[in-house]
Amino acid sequence: MSDFKKLRVWRSAHGYALASTSELENHLIVAHDIRVVTESDYRSLLAQLADVRKMLHGLMTRLADSSSSTVSSVSAKGDKRPLKRTVPRLAADRDQRSAGGG
Secondary structure, three states, X not given: OHHHHHHHHHHHHHHHHHHHHHHHHHXXXXXXXXXXXXXXXXXXXXXXXXXXXXXXXXXXXXXXXXXXXXXXXXXXXXXXXXXXXXXXXXXXXXXXXXXXXX
């Protein structure tokens, strides 16, 4: 029972950390818009933030995969497969795609 509680606490902590990356992204966008942060710093910080977000998603996926009850879905064909988590796109990703970089 205590292991389950620890796992639940870890998952909620990771959820908070992931939400904090979104909050930080919004702060960076505002800081860039009001010209408190230079363009190069803005791009660099968003790239670092994207890396942190990817690492958090990887950690959360790894913990979910290592738990005894792996979450799976049943497709229309009836075969079971693990659910994939989607990673929210950052503003830097959108900017890069719109500039033709990805």
